[in-house]
Amino acid sequence: DTGVSQDPRHKITKRGQNVTFRCDPISEHNRLYWYRQTLGQGPEFLTYFQNEAQLEKSRLLSDRFSAERPKGSFSTLEIQRTEQGDSAMYLCASSLGTDRAYEQYFGPGTRLTVT
C-alpha cells in the first residue's frame, strides 16, 4: 500500500496526558497537511509543511499542539496536556509540490478520545 498512512488509528487517553501521532505521506509528495475533524463537521486545517518547513499554523493550533517534519518525510503531531475538547479525528494529507498540488490524498486518520 503506497497511500498515506497514520499511526495509531485509535488512541484513548486520560485528560492531561500527552499524545503523539505519526503520519507517513506518499513518498514523492513534499507537501503535508494536518486537519482535525469532529463528528458532523468537515475537516479543519491545522498546519502544513513544504518539505521540512512548517509554513502555516491555524489559530486552532494552541501552544499545546506542536507538529514536526524533521527530514521532510514523515510528520508527527503532539498534543500536550490533552483536554476533552481535543477529542476528534486527526487527518493527515499529502500532495505534490507541483501543478498537481491541489490533489490532496488523505490518510485514514487517528481517532483521539480524551476521557
Add this chain to the structure above:
Amino acid sequence: GQNIDQPTEMTATEGAIVQINCTYQTSGFNGLFWYQQHAGEAPTFLSYNVLDGLEEKGRFSSFLSRSKGYSYLLLKELQMKDSASYLCAVSRSNDYKLSFGAGTTVTVRA
C-alpha cells in the same frame, strides 16, 4: 475567513440524479474541491474546479461560477455505494490548504 454552505442531508433513489449545491464567501479564492467521505473513512478526492464551467468525470460532474461564489456536484445514475458525505472545500492561495464545508450526507435508497 471563509463561509462555506451546503445542505446537511439529501436523499435520492438508486438510478436517479442528485445535485449538491455549495456556496462560498472567501477572499483570494483559488479553487473549489469536492471530496467524498464514507462513514469512518478518509475523504477521497473527487474534483477540482478553478475556472468557471462544468467538469465531467464519469458519473460525477462539478460546476463552478466564481462570480456567484457557487458550485454544485452532480451525481448521476446513483448507486447504493454513493451513500456518503460529500464535502465542498475552497482554497485561497497557492498553498492549497483547504477550508471545508460541514458536508452533505447523501442517502441512496433502493
